[in-house]
Amino acid sequence: MTNCAVPDELIRVAVLGAQGRMGAEACAAVEGAADLALVAQVDSGDWADEVAASGAQVVVDFTHPDVVMDNLRYCVDNGLHAVVGTSGFDTARLDTLREWLADKPGLGVLIAPNFALGAVLSMRFAQLAARYYDTVEIIELHHNRKADAPSGTAAHTARLVGQARAEAGLGPVPDATTSEVDGARGASVDGVRVHSVRLGGLVAHQEVLFGGEGETLTIRHDSLDRKSFMPGVLHGVRAIVGRPGLTVGLENLLDL
Ligand SMILES: NC(=O)C1=CN([C@@H]2O[C@H](COP(=O)(O)OP(=O)(O)OC[C@H]3O[C@@H](n4cnc5c(N)ncnc54)[C@H](OP(=O)(O)O)[C@@H]3O)[C@@H](O)[C@H]2O)C=CC1
Numbered sequence: 001m002t003n004c005a006v007p008d009e010l011i012r013v014a015v016l017g018a019q020g021r022m023g024a025e026a027c028a029a030v031e032g033a034a035d036l037a038l039v040a041q042v043d044s045g046d047w048a049d050e051v052a053a054s055g056a057q058v059v060v061d062f063t064h065p066d067v068v069m070d071n072l073r074y075c076v077d078n079g080l081h082a083v084v085g086t087s088g089f090d091t092a093r094l095d096t097l098r099e100w101l102a103d104k105p106g107l108g109v110l111i112a113p114n115f116a117l118g119a120v121l122s123m124r125f126a127q128l129a130a131r132y133y134d135t136v137e138i139i140e141l142h143h144n145r146k147a148d149a150p151s152g153t154a155a156h157t158a159r160l161v162g163q164a165r166a167e168a169g170l171g172p173v174p175d176a177t178t179s180e181v182d183g184a185r186g187a188s189v190d191g192v193r194v195h196s197v198r199l200g201g202l203v204a205h206q207e208v209l210f211g212g213e214g215e216t217l218t219i220r221h222d223s224l225d226r227k228s229f230m231p232g233v234l235h236g237v238r239a240i241v242g243r244p245g246l247t248v249g250l251e252n253l254l255d256l
């Protein structure tokens with residue numbers, strides 16, 4: 001679907017993964033926004049010509065970790081800003097993106113591990129709490145159609161917590177386990193144990209558990225509907241046209 005008869009003042013948006021769970025919500029949200037125009041909706045297949053012909057300025061990507069880097073290569077090569085919700089971004093991928101953007105002044109890419117306001121706040125709270133607790137673990141819980149584990153949100157949270165611990169001079173999280181069934185202690189991400197639950201009926205949920213002397217602190221967030229992600233997606237689209245370079249995390253576009 002392309003549409004070139006769009007008033008200049010509207011931001012022209014293409015959605016990749018348009019028929020997916022998130023892409024479909026994103027299309028509806030863009031269509032419902034008075035200042036945005038949905039000019040292309042594409043899924044897997046040969047979509048490059050369609051996006052180019054649509055005159056899109058911003059591409060929203062909710063596809064798959066295996067294809068998102070190819071999609072971003074296309075966006076950067078074609079001068080398209082990108083707002084990316086797709087998971088699967090490790091440090092190596094982020095470094096690659098920075099390289100690609102280095103000689104593209106004015107072009108912006110937002111990688112947002114989670115667009116839900118509460119999730120963004122909960123990650124910030126976890127970052128604040130991290131320095132005060134010796135032990136920390138993350139439990140993320142998602143629907144059972146999710147392609148990857150751990151979630152991008154959990155990986156980002158672990159990274160933030162790990163950095164905060166390092167800055168506070170905390171050593172490795174103490175763990176006396178000497179015998180375990182494979183996987184019983186979860187995956188170690190930036191030194192933080194992450195446990196992934198996949199269950200029908202769930203959407204997206206996360207608990208960050210901190211433990212200290214005689215107390216625990218649990219920071220929990222629940223997305224009960226994919227609509228929870230949409231204000232963040234729209235905010236990202238509006239912001240990225242004026243924010244060149246790589247931005248990692250919606251928190252950087254909010255006044256937190
Ligand atoms: N940042 C955030 O806040 C959130 C991020 N996510 C992330 O978004 C991603 C998508 O999740 P979800 O919507 O549940 O997944 P779905 O599987 O429901 O949707 C993925 C869509 O991407 C399409 N697709 C696959 N490959 C390509 C390609 N090369 N080009 C264009 N489209 C393609 C698929 O089309 P087809 O079926 O034809 O292959 C499908 O329509 C995941 O990485 C997930 O973790 C999810 C929720 C929130």
Ligand SMILES: O=C(O)C1=N[C@H](C(=O)O)C[C@H](O)C1
Pocket residue numbers: 087113114142143146147150151152153154203204205
């Ligand atoms: O696949 C999902 O559903 C979600 N993916 C993102 C992630 O991997 O963190 C964001 C949210 O948790 C929902």
